[in-house]
Amino acid sequence: MGELKQLSVFAENKPGKIEKITKALADAGINILAISISSSGDFGVIKFIVDKCDDALKKLKEAGFTASLNDVLGIELQDRPGGLHSVVQALGNRSINVENAHVFVAGSRDRAYLIIEVDDINHTRELLKNDGLTFYNS
Amino acid sequence: MIWDKKAECMTQKQRESLQLERMQKTVKYVYEKVPFYKKRFNESKIKPAEIKSLADISKLPFTAKADLREGYPFGMFAVPREQIVEIHTSSGTTGKPVVAGYTRNDLAMWGEVMGRTLTMIGANQNDVIQNCYGYGLFTGGLGIHYGAQRIGATVLPISAGQTKRQLQVMQDFGSTILTCTPSYALYLAEVAEEEGITAKKLKLKAGCFGAEMWTEKIRDEIEKRLHLTALNIYGLTEIIGPGVAQECPKKNGLHIAEDHFYPEIISPDTLEVLPEGEKGELVLTGITREGMPMIRFRTKDVTALRRGKCGCGRTLVRMDRITGRSDDMLKIRGVIVFPSNIEKALLEVKGVEPHYQIIVTRPQFLDEIEVKVEITKKMFSDEVKHLEKLKQEIEDHIEEKIGLRIKVTLVEPKSLPRSEGKAQRVVDMRNFK
Numbered sequence: 001m002g003e004l005k006q007l008s009v010f011a012e013n014k015p016g017k018i019e020k021i022t023k024a025l026a027d028a029g030i031n032i033l034a035i036s037i038s039s040s041g042d043f044g045v046i047k048f049i050v051d052k053c054d055d056a057l058k059k060l061k062e063a064g065f066t067a068s069l070n071d072v073l074g075i076e077l078q079d080r081p082g083g084l085h086s087v088v089q090a091l092g093n094r095s096i097n098v099e100n101a102h103v104f105v106a107g108s109r110d111r112a113y114l115i116i117e118v119d120d121i122n123h124t125r126e127l128l129k130n131d132g133l134t135f136y137n138s
Numbered sequence: 139m140i141w142d143k144k145a146e147c148m149t150q151k152q153r154e155s156l157q158l159e160r161m162q163k164t165v166k167y168v169y170e171k172v173p174f175y176k177k178r179f180n181e182s183k184i185k186p187a188e189i190k191s192l193a194d195i196s197k198l199p200f201t202a203k204a205d206l207r208e209g210y211p212f213g214m215f216a217v218p219r220e221q222i223v224e225i226h227t228s229s230g231t232t233g234k235p236v237v238a239g240y241t242r243n244d245l246a247m248w249g250e251v252m253g254r255t256l257t258m259i260g261a262n263q264n265d266v267i268q269n270c271y272g273y274g275l276f277t278g279g280l281g282i283h284y285g286a287q288r289i290g291a292t293v294l295p296i297s298a299g300q301t302k303r304q305l306q307v308m309q310d311f312g313s314t315i316l317t318c319t320p321s322y323a324l325y326l327a328e329v330a331e332e333e334g335i336t337a338k339k340l341k342l343k344a345g346c347f348g349a350e351m352w353t354e355k356i357r358d359e360i361e362k363r364l365h366l367t368a369l370n371i372y373g374l375t376e377i378i379g380p381g382v383a384q385e386c387p388k389k390n391g392l393h394i395a396e397d398h399f400y401p402e403i404i405s406p407d408t409l410e411v412l413p414e415g416e417k418g419e420l421v422l423t424g425i426t427r428e429g430m431p432m433i434r435f436r437t438k439d440v441t442a443l444r445r446g447k448c449g450c451g452r453t454l455v456r457m458d459r460i461t462g463r464s465d466d467m468l469k470i471r472g473v474i475v476f477p478s479n480i481e482k483a484l485l486e487v488k489g490v491e492p493h494y495q496i497i498v499t500r501p502q503f504l505d506e507i508e509v510k511v512e513i514t515k516k517m518f519s520d521e522v523k524h525l526e527k528l529k530q531e532i533e534d535h536i537e538e539k540i541g542l543r544i545k546v547t548l549v550e551p552k553s554l555p556r557s558e559g560k561a562q563r564v565v566d567m568r569n570f571k
Binding site: 010 | 513514515518519520521522523525526547548549550551552553
């Protein structure tokens with residue numbers, strides 16, 4: 001099963017920094033599907049879900065950025081009131097601690113996923129297996 | 139006014155003969171009393187009897203701060219510890235401090251040169267001296283104190299801090315002379331303004347400011363805001379403390395008490411003695427010290443010497459305001475910091491590579507220091523909290539090693555300027571020039 005990959009890039013907390021990163025991705029013809037920013041005072045980590053993650057990582061490194069690719073878990077969200085709630089409830093019931101989360105809409109535009117960062121993806125998947133959730137599978 | 143007209147105004151010829159006599163005596167004395175010097179002189183194949191002129195001093199080896207650290211604590215003393223009546227140490231944070239020992243005669247000489255210093259700035263027995271230099275192992279407080287007592291002024295041994303109380307005392311006791319670091323003088327001025335105390339309400343007339351580098355611009359600022367004549371004082375623990383040199387109201391350099399402290403200017407590269415007027419590193423020899431005479435001590439302070447009679451009447455050689463260091467030493471809020479030690483601490487943290495820059499600023503009156511560290515692949519984590527932790531870990535480690543908390547900022551790789559492949563390690567934006 002192909003795990004969902006998330007691209008993380010280090011950035012100083014200064015005007016124009018995100019622009020530099022997105023320009024490098026745009027120049028390389030990479031489509032950004034989701035973005036999330038966690039910052040802490042002087043610096044932050046910008047996270048992307050992109051269509052061609054290996055190319056993106058290569059391009060960013062060539063452009064001098066510090067970046068990495070990490071596995072994340074994508075859980076499909078139902079397009080109805082309470083859609084997010086039911087997923088989060090399942091996570092809570094299984095005492096799964098989420099480090100970071102954001103939402104991404106799949107390339108086909110018909111599905112949205114909650115992206116979560118957890119310590120052990122396989123274990124988390126195992127814990128959630130009877131909760132009727134659909135995981136992202138590339 | 140001149141405290142000791144005979145010593146301060148003698149002709150060049152008279153002084154040279156006095157200096158030579160004292161130098162010869164001291165060189166012989168340290169050779170006999172201090173094993174360190176005996177060993178050094180022997181290594182350089184020089185005997186005290188070979189010092190026949192003042193210029194012969196260049197045959198003697200230099201003494202460095204590291205030699206004093208090596209001899210910690212009492213290795214440089216020329217007398218048994220029992221004859222030392224007072225000890226001071228330097229304000230460094232790294233390793234062992236520099237220890238200075240004073241005999242009763244040394245303290246008398248210190249009081250004498252400080253008496254000259256305070257007289258030079260216009261103080262006499264009618265004055266009230268508010269001494270905000272720290273009392274304690276630091277030489278500043280007690281050095282001024284001994285001079286004040288020598289000239290019979292009223293001294294307030296108040297040290298720095300408690301600024302509002304300082305201003306209260308200044309008004310109530312009618313302080314006329316202020317002695318402190320230039321940055322503290324500016325801070326006092328600011329608090330006075332906040333408290334609505336105009337300089338006219340104060341009776342200050344002069345002050346000697348030192349223990350850190352400062353500029354003509356800072357002088358103008360202090361003079362304007364505190365309504366006093368601000369003069370530059372110079373000294374160092376290894377030689378005696380304050381009292382080595384003092385600027386007179388003519389403001390054209392600091393008169394060195396050269397009948398006690400023999401000055402030379404050397405090239406820090408070739409170590410050759412430079413002619414008068416050339417800029418280089420100041421080297422001092424204590425020719426009247428008893429407890430701990432320094433032979434050719436390399437101060438690492440960059441200046442130039444100027445001869446010729448000064449408008450004040452003194453014939454003592456003048457040195458320019460210190461404009462820099464011949465090593466990388468920084469003084470941050472009076473504390474000695476070597477960037478090389480910051481680097482060492484930095485590289486001991488796992489994953490850190492030597493891409494960093496130390497930035498020193500003085501946003502208002504107090505020095506700020508920051509280290510920018512380029513993030514590397516090994517250091518990177520997609521978790522902000524891990525990066526935060528790493529940043530703290532670096533700050534903790536530097537603090538543990540150098541004794542000073544320094545703000546660490548993580549920056550992007552290759553974002554720090556490199557010139558010819560070599561990064562500029564220290565950016566001192568305090569502007570002392």
